[in-house]
Amino acid sequence: MTKILAMMSLYYFCEASAAERMLPLDEAMACAQLYDSIKIAFLDEPAAPTGTPERIAQNRLGYRGFKAWEAAHPDLVATLRASARRQLGH
Template sequence: MADLITLVGALYACNIMAEQSPVSLRQAYLCVQSQEAVKLRLLSADEISDLEGLSLAERNRIKLRGYRRFKTWEAENPDLVRQIRREEKQKLLFDG
């Protein structure tokens, strides 16, 4: 699975784009995929295998664990979060 920092960078890039202007349908789809990837990256292998065969509500309950772990990770790594956001903003400014 992709490196967490790379996934978080893609998620932050989406947030920055959405703050600047409306995003296209394709961009919105890619942003949702980024958010899902971050949540899944923070689930254990057992939790991921548990997703199969569950109802949508049950899958969302498990994915919420990944989201909460992400928010905890952000709170525990404020300097890294600022660095990733700054780098993503610079990429968007200079790479378009």
């Protein structure tokens, strides 16, 4: 759980950064890769190869798992988002 929380902290930092400015391509790609990793972390099976129909289905399933986790942990999500904003000087 510690690893996923670290990933989510960085994800919310990406989210807050993108809300402020257009991210340079390298940052945007890193944030997109992180988001993909978070979705995969919510699966109970290994990730299928990128670009396959199986992976597309897994991305949707992982997304739903991530959003369900956020809904079940609103206080923690708020704390992580607030921390990201503080890191940006807000």
